[in-house]
Amino acid sequence: MSGETVDRAGAVKETRVLLRHAQDPAMATIDGYRSYGGYETLERTLRDQEPDEIVNELEDSGLRGRGGAGFPMGKKVSFLPRGSQAKYLCCNADESEPGAFKDRELIQRNPHQLIEGIVISAFSGEIGHAFIFIRGEYDQQADILDRAVAEAYEAGYLGRNILGSGYDLELVVHRGAGAYICGEETALLDALEGKRGNPRLKPPFPAVQGLYGGPTLINNVETLSNVPHVVANGAEWFRSFGTEQSPGTKVVSISGCVGRPGNYEVELGVNLRDFVFSLGGGMLEGRELKALYPGGSSSPVLTADEIDLPYSFEAMAEAGSMLGSGSIIVADDSVSIPHMALRTARFYHHESCGKCSPCREGTNWTVKMLERVVRGEATPMDLDIISSVQQNIIGHCLCVLGDSMAMPVGAMVKKYREEFEQVIAAGAMQGFPGEAGREAQADGSAAGDPDAGPEAAERVRLVGRPLPEGPQEVTHG
Amino acid sequence: MAAEARLPGFPVDRANTTGREPLGDPEEIPELSEVDCPDQLRETIETLMDRYPDKDSSEGYKSAAIPALWAVQRTYGWCTPQGIRQAAAVMRVTPAYLESVASFYDLLRQSPAGNHQVLVCTNISCWMRGADGLLDAFCREAGADRDLAGHGGAVSADGEILVSGFECMGSCDLAPMASIDERYFGPLDEGDAETVIEQLRRGEDPVPAKALSERDLPGGDRESDDERVTSDKGPNR
Ligand SMILES: Cc1cc2nc3c(=O)[nH]c(=O)nc-3n(C[C@H](O)[C@H](O)[C@H](O)COP(=O)(O)O)c2cc1C
Numbered sequence: 001m002s003g004e005t006v007d008r009a010g011a012v013k014e015t016r017v018l019l020r021h022a023q024d025p026a027m028a029t030i031d032g033y034r035s036y037g038g039y040e041t042l043e044r045t046l047r048d049q050e051p052d053e054i055v056n057e058l059e060d061s062g063l064r065g066r067g068g069a070g071f072p073m074g075k076k077v078s079f080l081p082r083g084s085q086a087k088y089l090c091c092n093a094d095e096s097e098p099g100a101f102k103d104r105e106l107i108q109r110n111p112h113q114l115i116e117g118i119v120i121s122a123f124s125g126e127i128g129h130a131f132i133f134i135r136g137e138y139d140q141q142a143d144i145l146d147r148a149v150a151e152a153y154e155a156g157y158l159g160r161n162i163l164g165s166g167y168d169l170e171l172v173v174h175r176g177a178g179a180y181i182c183g184e185e186t187a188l189l190d191a192l193e194g195k196r197g198n199p200r201l202k203p204p205f206p207a208v209q210g211l212y213g214g215p216t217l218i219n220n221v222e223t224l225s226n227v228p229h230v231v232a233n234g235a236e237w238f239r240s241f242g243t244e245q246s247p248g249t250k251v252v253s254i255s256g257c258v259g260r261p262g263n264y265e266v267e268l269g270v271n272l273r274d275f276v277f278s279l280g281g282g283m284l285e286g287r288e289l290k291a292l293y294p295g296g297s298s299s300p301v302l303t304a305d306e307i308d309l310p311y312s313f314e315a316m317a318e319a320g321s322m323l324g325s326g327s328i329i330v331a332d333d334s335v336s337i338p339h340m341a342l343r344t345a346r347f348y349h350h351e352s353c354g355k356c357s358p359c360r361e362g363t364n365w366t367v368k369m370l371e372r373v374v375r376g377e378a379t380p381m382d383l384d385i386i387s388s389v390q391q392n393i394i395g396h397c398l399c400v401l402g403d404s405m406a407m408p409v410g411a412m413v414k415k416y417r418e419e420f421e422q423v424i425a426a427g428a429m430q431g432f433p434g435e436a437g438r439e440a441q442a443d444g445s446a447a448g449d450p451d452a453g454p455e456a457a458e459r460v461r462l463v464g465r466p467l468p469e470g471p472q473e474v475t476h477g
Numbered sequence: 478m479a480a481e482a483r484l485p486g487f488p489v490d491r492a493n494t495t496g497r498e499p500l501g502d503p504e505e506i507p508e509l510s511e512v513d514c515p516d517q518l519r520e521t522i523e524t525l526m527d528r529y530p531d532k533d534s535s536e537g538y539k540s541a542a543i544p545a546l547w548a549v550q551r552t553y554g555w556c557t558p559q560g561i562r563q564a565a566a567v568m569r570v571t572p573a574y575l576e577s578v579a580s581f582y583d584l585l586r587q588s589p590a591g592n593h594q595v596l597v598c599t600n601i602s603c604w605m606r607g608a609d610g611l612l613d614a615f616c617r618e619a620g621a622d623r624d625l626a627g628h629g630g631a632v633s634a635d636g637e638i639l640v641s642g643f644e645c646m647g648s649c650d651l652a653p654m655a656s657i658d659e660r661y662f663g664p665l666d667e668g669d670a671e672t673v674i675e676q677l678r679r680g681e682d683p684v685p686a687k688a689l690s691e692r693d694l695p696g697g698d699r700e701s702d703d704e705r706v707t708s709d710k711g712p713n714r
């Protein structure tokens with residue numbers, strides 16, 4: 001372990017609110033949840049409170065959306081028209097952004113906390129139909145939700161005349177089938193309506209015209225899981241955690257080249273470097289920190305020198321990046337940044353729904369150009385073209401999927417330009433892995449071990465393993 | 478099963494071309510009596526349709542499209558043209574409509590997908606921890622084409638096991654990880670690939686010790702001693 005890890009061990013401690021008792025397997029059952037006080041808040045709310053009171057409490061708490069954009073939750077509820085028309089709530093459990101896996105943990109360990117949050121939120125918006133849109137890959141978690149929802153119906157927390165209050169709510173668990181874009185809120189609505197998941201033009205915003213044309217509240221799993229706590233303990237209590245502009249705790253997913261990847265719940269505003277080197281377990285044996293994505297693969301990377309910052313929405317924005325879904329992906333000095341840029345771009349290229357040209361074509365050409373870089377076939381001018389493509393995507397698309405590639409890729413080319421240039425120069429000088437490498441493989445000399453020989457070793461140092469021949473890989477997901 | 482270009486000289490889009498043709502007229506809603514739909518599939522789809530508020534809408538009710546296609550896939554192993562016609566007849570939509578939905582979503586398979594599915598994540602975090610080698614190993618052990626596995630999936634020569642590279646599956650803490658028959662496992666090394674394939678062939682549960690469900694919170698069971706979270710209100714007790 002590096003010295004830094006030892007110095008910083010214990011620098012950040014977990015503050016478990018959402019993950020409190022999560023280690024107890026009983027928490028996933030209704031009896032276990034109730035034994036810790038679960039559903040008491042819902043009972044009290046339905047008995048004693050008016051919807052408006054809850055909306056005010058949520059607004060005062062400053063709870064911000066945990067799904068990416070950080071929009072205040074209470075405000076979103078207040079945008080819904082009042083009255084008894086058909087309104088909908090959609091819980092966004094699509095969680096498909098590379099690096100994010102916190103909703104999985106919350107659903108798996110504490111599904112009833114989410115259900116209680118959904119019922120309270122729906123009551124506050126006078127909503128009669130709720131859905132949980134969960135990504136198709138989360139089959140195990142969807143099974144857990146199915147069971148929990150059935151338990152909640154049985155116990156009278158869902159359905160007609162909940163706990164004798166006269167309030168009705170139906171809750172349906174809807175499984176997706178593998179498409180990142182369905183996490184975008186309007187694409188999610190289309191997917192729920194049984195269509196291909198293409199984003200819609202905004203405005204109208206979902207709060208005005210959403211699912212089946214009715215006003216719709218869309219929130220992330222973690223946002224909704226916070227609701228019972230806020231309502232039970234009050235806005236002031238909630239604000240005692242975190243920072244002025246980012247109140248509360250956050251379940252942070254950390255992965256990549258770190259010693260202890262996983263989910264940790266901390267107060268917003270903890271020091272990012274301390275987080276990585278204490279809870280995250282620091283770097284792997286003999287390695288050094290090179291870069292990290294602070295908020296999932298859509299967030300512009302920060303270099304090792306840029307991370308002495310509070311982990312909050314405002315500090316990340318000030319640093320030119322974003323907190324996003326709160327997912328940290330760490331790269332150490334063994335990772336090739338050009339190759340990491342390629343992996344990132346490839347994902348967005350595959351997931352682009354194809355509706356707008358800057359995103360559809362921009363992601364495609366970015367992948368092709370980055371492949372040229374990694375194959376050693378690029379020229380220095382290509383870097384400027386890559387940068388200009390990214391600039392022309394940002395702000396020119398229907399949804400922010402295009403931006404989600406352009407921001408991190410643009411940041412990598414800008415901040416690690418020297419490394420890109422080094423890779424390009426090495427490729428030009430040695431003719432690798434383009435021609436020389438391929439000929440070697442074709443005549444069998446390096447067959448079976450494409451990583452053999454000093455030239456290949458240098459290439460692997462710079463760009464990682466050689467890419468397969470032929471058209472780019474299109475992995476599904 | 479490599480796809481062939483339909484027009485000579487045109488490139489093959491290996492991601493999407495499966496050589497699959499719809500059955501019958503895809504633009505006409507088939508009658509239930511024509512499609513020979515198993516009762517259980519029909520009942521499942523009808524129950525699914527009932528869950529959605531658009532069941533009474535004049536525009537027809539399509540919300541159950543994705544769950545209905547899942548039901549088709551669970552019945553036949555993949556979204557067969559025949560299964561799609563059956564679902565279309567129950568839902569009163571055209572087969573073309575369901576085809577268009579199925580082709581949008583990666584988990585809905587439009588070609589045979591074996592009896593077991595191994596999806597290997599090759600996204601950022603898993604890539605950093607050796608996912609490319611893991612995908613190679615699964616292909617090698619299963620006897621699946623590595624090139625096709627990187628372009629949407631390859632079924633082993635004996636038709637038993639589908640191996641596919643995949644995007645992030647939301648379990649980067651398990652990196653490198655794979656979804657095996659819809660359950661998550663990791664971190665896996667290349668030796669595990671051999672074990673998993675053998676176990677699947679023998680009909681055993683694969684590497685149980687590496688299942689996601691066996692994993693504890695990385696911070697252990699240490700509860701916060703912070704007074705603010707030990708209040709006795711709500712689920713905080
Ligand atoms: C391409 C794309 C993918 C998204 N994926 C997710 C997701 O998987 N989960 C999520 O909660 N929000 C996702 N979002 C954000 C949602 O559009 C939306 O802002 C969010 O669900 C609102 O909930 P919140 O206010 O509680 O954060 C995504 C946005 C975009 C543009």
Ligand code: SF4
Pocket residue numbers: 181198199351352353354355356357359360397398399400401402403
């Ligand atoms: S930005 Fe991309 S994903 Fe979003 S609507 Fe446009 S093409 Fe589709």
Ligand code: FES
Pocket residue numbers: 098099100598599600601602603604644645646647648649650652654
């Ligand atoms: S990168 Fe592999 S599961 Fe997220």
